[in-house]
Amino acid sequence: MLSLPKEVTIIEVGPRDGLQNEKNFVPTETKLMFINKLAGAGIKEMELTSFVSPKWVPQMQDASEIVASPPDIPTNIVLAPNRKGIDRALELGCRSVAVFVGVSNSFNKKNINKSTKESLEELKPIITELKKKDIFVRACISTAFYCPFEGKVAESDTLRLCEEFVAAGVDELSVADTIGMAAPSESFSLFSSLKERLPNVLLTAHFHDTRKMALANIFAALQAGIDRFDTSAGGLGGCPFAPGATGNVATEDVVYMLERMGISTGIDLTKLVEAIDTVSPALSRKIESGYYQLSKK
Amino acid sequence: MLSLPKEVTIIEVGPRDGLQNEKNFVPTETKLMFINKLAGAGIKEMELTSFVSPKWVPQMQDASEIVASPPDIPTNIVLAPNRKGIDRALELGCRSVAVFVGVSNSFNKKNINKSTKESLEELKPIITELKKKDIFVRACISTAFYCPFEGKVAESDTLRLCEEFVAAGVDELSVADTIGMAAPSESFSLFSSLKERLPNVLLTAHFHDTRKMALANIFAALQAGIDRFDTSAGGLGGCPFAPGATGNVATEDVVYMLERMGISTGIDLTKLVEAIDTVSPALSRKIESGYYQLSKK
Numbered sequence: 001m002l003s004l005p006k007e008v009t010i011i012e013v014g015p016r017d018g019l020q021n022e023k024n025f026v027p028t029e030t031k032l033m034f035i036n037k038l039a040g041a042g043i044k045e046m047e048l049t050s051f052v053s054p055k056w057v058p059q060m061q062d063a064s065e066i067v068a069s070p071p072d073i074p075t076n077i078v079l080a081p082n083r084k085g086i087d088r089a090l091e092l093g094c095r096s097v098a099v100f101v102g103v104s105n106s107f108n109k110k111n112i113n114k115s116t117k118e119s120l121e122e123l124k125p126i127i128t129e130l131k132k133k134d135i136f137v138r139a140c141i142s143t144a145f146y147c148p149f150e151g152k153v154a155e156s157d158t159l160r161l162c163e164e165f166v167a168a169g170v171d172e173l174s175v176a177d178t179i180g181m182a183a184p185s186e187s188f189s190l191f192s193s194l195k196e197r198l199p200n201v202l203l204t205a206h207f208h209d210t211r212k213m214a215l216a217n218i219f220a221a222l223q224a225g226i227d228r229f230d231t232s233a234g235g236l237g238g239c240p241f242a243p244g245a246t247g248n249v250a251t252e253d254v255v256y257m258l259e260r261m262g263i264s265t266g267i268d269l270t271k272l273v274e275a276i277d278t279v280s281p282a283l284s285r286k287i288e289s290g291y292y293q294l295s296k297k
Numbered sequence: 298m299l300s301l302p303k304e305v306t307i308i309e310v311g312p313r314d315g316l317q318n319e320k321n322f323v324p325t326e327t328k329l330m331f332i333n334k335l336a337g338a339g340i341k342e343m344e345l346t347s348f349v350s351p352k353w354v355p356q357m358q359d360a361s362e363i364v365a366s367p368p369d370i371p372t373n374i375v376l377a378p379n380r381k382g383i384d385r386a387l388e389l390g391c392r393s394v395a396v397f398v399g400v401s402n403s404f405n406k407k408n409i410n411k412s413t414k415e416s417l418e419e420l421k422p423i424i425t426e427l428k429k430k431d432i433f434v435r436a437c438i439s440t441a442f443y444c445p446f447e448g449k450v451a452e453s454d455t456l457r458l459c460e461e462f463v464a465a466g467v468d469e470l471s472v473a474d475t476i477g478m479a480a481p482s483e484s485f486s487l488f489s490s491l492k493e494r495l496p497n498v499l500l501t502a503h504f505h506d507t508r509k510m511a512l513a514n515i516f517a518a519l520q521a522g523i524d525r526f527d528t529s530a531g532g533l534g535g536c537p538f539a540p541g542a543t544g545n546v547a548t549e550d551v552v553y554m555l556e557r558m559g560i561s562t563g564i565d566l567t568k569l570v571e572a573i574d575t576v577s578p579a580l581s582r583k584i585e586s587g588y589y590q591l592s593k594k
Contacts, residue, residue: 002485133320180587183557184516188299209509211587212550216512219481222300246420253509255569290508 005227007264009045010252011174011204012038015048015066018236020059026282028062032069037275038070038233042267043251047077047098047230051085067092077138081112083126092135097130098174099123101165103158104107104147107178111142120164127168137140138172139165140206144190145182155190162194172202174230177217180247184220189246191224206251207232207249208238214249215257222263229254234276234287250289252276269295298572302524304344304561308501309335312363313344313376315533316576317356324578325359327364334572336368337528339564340548340589344374344527348382364389374435378409378569379428379587380423387430394427395471397437398462400455401444404475408439417461420476424465435469436462437503441487452487459491466472469499471527474514477507477544481517488521503527504546505535512554513547519560531573531584549573566592 015035019026034171035048048070054061063078067089070076081220089097101119102108108116123139129135144158162173175194177187187205194203205221205228207214218229235250255267273295280287287293312332316323334344345367351358360375364386367373374393377383386394398407398416405413420436427434437439441455459470472491474484484502491500502518502525504511514558515526534545570592584590 002482002520004482051588181557183511183554185299185301185558209587211553211591212506212509212547213554213587214514215481217511219516223299249406250361250509256508257480257510257513260478261482290506290510294508 002223002264003225004222004261005225006256006262007227008222009228009253010043010255010265010267011077011228011230012043013206013230013248014038014233014236014251016050016060016077017230017248018232018234020050020057021236021238022059022283022285024282025059025286026279028065030279030282031062031066034233034275034279035066036071037271037278039073041157041271042265043078044073044266045075046071046073047079049098050079050081052079052081064088064092075136077136079140082122086126086130090135094135095248096115096136096138098140099126100136100142101161101271102142102147102148102178103161104143106149107143107147110149114163120161120168120241124168127146127165127170131169136295137170137173138174139170140174140176141165142176142178144175145177145186146179148179155186155193158190158221159197162198165202170201172204173198174204174206176206176230177208180208180214181211181262182207182217184216188219188220188224191221191226195225202228204228204230209247209249215253218249218254231255233272234280234292235289236285250292252291253289256291282293298521300522300559301519301558302465302522303559304524305519305555306525307340307548307562307564308374308525308527309340309343309530310503310527310545311335311530311533311548313347313357313374314527314545315356315529315531317347318533318535319582320355321579321581322356323576325362327576327579328359328363331530331572331576332363333368334568335574336370338568338572340560341370341563342372342374343368344350344376345368347376348385349376349378361385361389366590372433374433376437379419383423383427385433391432393435394432395435395437396423397439398437398458399444399475400450400458401440401447402443403446404440413458416460417465421465424467428466433469434467435471436467437471437473438462439473439475441472442474442483443474443476450482452490455487456490456494459495463495463498465500466471469501470495471501471503473503473527474505476503477511479504480510480513481513483507484490484514485517485521488496488518488523492522499525500526501527506532506544506546512550515546515554528552530569530588531577533580533582547589549588550586553588
């Protein structure tokens with residue numbers, strides 16, 4: 001018999017992880033409408049924006065304006081790669097911060113010009129400070145399965161890094177198959193190990209649909225006991241520093257599959273499509289998710 | 298722990314189920330090249346063509362020429378909807394015949410203008426005759442989960458029909474999620490029941506990727522003990538009589554996922570892409586499978 005959770009929490013990453021890969025600047029007003037409609041569709045946790053250098057990611061240059069009008073949901077997350085970004089986020093009143101690090105050294109270096117170990121050592125005291133201020137800390141663990149430069153990442157390396165972040169005090173681990181290469185058996189294996197070893201942290205799985213395996217990986221992770229998934233409305237996103245990493249798994253396809261299995265998400269698919277329609281005219285790409293396309297036929 | 302088979306048989310349906318939905322007539326020579334290259338890539342069982350009325354499916358008007366030059370593989374299957382088609386196939390020396398029927402009455406009527414029961418009763422004596430001639434008989438059971446006209450199909454209805462076909466003497470059941478609506482939990486449930494009730498027939502699962510759930514459904518079916526899958530090179534196909542049924546699951550995406558889980562298929566992905574390249578210039582559509590697209594980057 002299959003063992004599946006009854007409820008799943010969707011962490012919507014479209015406004016941040018999705019939009020950061022858009023070449024055309026999406027007007028701040030459009031972003032805010034998108035965010036609010038996502039909240040209206042039932043999203044309870046969302047990555048709103050990122051406090052990164054506008055030189056590196058010009059799309060995120062309006063981070064201050066975005067966090068000035070947050071939606072009325074329990075968890076509004078901002079990503080910040082370093083102390084400077086975190087300080088800005090805190091000054092602006094943010095209460096949930098995401099930091100990130102790649103398990104693979106090569107990826108981490110391309111991404112933030114530091115080794116994985118350097119990133120970890122830099123983040124440890126920052127996490128301690130954040131927890132003293134009662135800030136929710138989410139650690140985004142990228143290249144948890146495969147690295148675009150190094151290939152297969154050892155499960156033991158990913159487990160070790162996750163354990164170090166939990167020891168450092170993070171509240172949540174978002175463990176990502178950054179380039180969409182994980183097979184469902186690998187998803188099941190890693191998430192089973194994480195679930196067993198780290199029972200006291202929120203464990204979130206983050207999949208990309210590059211090779212069409214995202215829903216299969218989610219189905220595998222559900223069987224490993226995972227009940228939190230990062231998804232991106234419209235399947236927006238990818239990773240600017242990971243060649244071939246197009247396509248976050250689409251929120252609507254995930255919600256559709258989960259609800260069809262009787263797993264409650266609290267998300268209204270019709271309203272979710274309306275949210276995507278708010279932002280899609282401003283994008284340089286077509287929305288290719290199964291649910292969205294069928295909804296337009 | 299996951300229980301997965303060590304080997305899987307891929308039944309390639311692109312030349313028949315895939316091409317029958319192509320508006321533009323694909324030249325016979327191109328079809329034969331496609332078929333031969335698929336065999337060269339390691340395909341061992343293939344639906345080559347269909348003996349249907351050229352009035353209904355003009356793409357299949359060259360069925361006789363196709364079966365005159367079959368590839369050198371163990372199982373070359375031809376589809377035939379009725380006695381007339383079957384007689385033609387046998388006259389031309391075909392040794393493996395596929396018949397089809399929909400679990401849903403409405404679908405079966407739209408498809409072949411008969412109720413499911415009428416189809417079954419007509420096919421029973423034909424199957425007996427075919428088995429006397431030692432012909433391999435495959436029964437394609439469509440709308441096994443959902444019907445585009447009636448919605449949810451009861452698992453018990455699908456099971457009953459499958460049992461009747463096995464009682465009639467078929468060698469293989471190809472059980473299809475014709476409109477790509479099955480959730481992985483439904484795939485697991487139906488295929489577990491089939492596996493338990495019908496241990497002495499070849500059980501094949503046939504999924505469409507309409508809602509991006511095909512690989513998840515395959516992963517679920519593997520866990521139910523299924524080790525045979527219909528797939529279509531390039532993801533060609535759909536169903537002309539089922540609205541919204543675009544997209545057979547792509548052979549290359551299935552093979553990639555299976556091989557990545559250590560499940561052997563005997564198929565060479567590079568050669569498979571070359572096979573798709575033979576036919577794709579003749580098609581009115583783009584190849585959208587994950588593996589194919591990445592192979593061109």
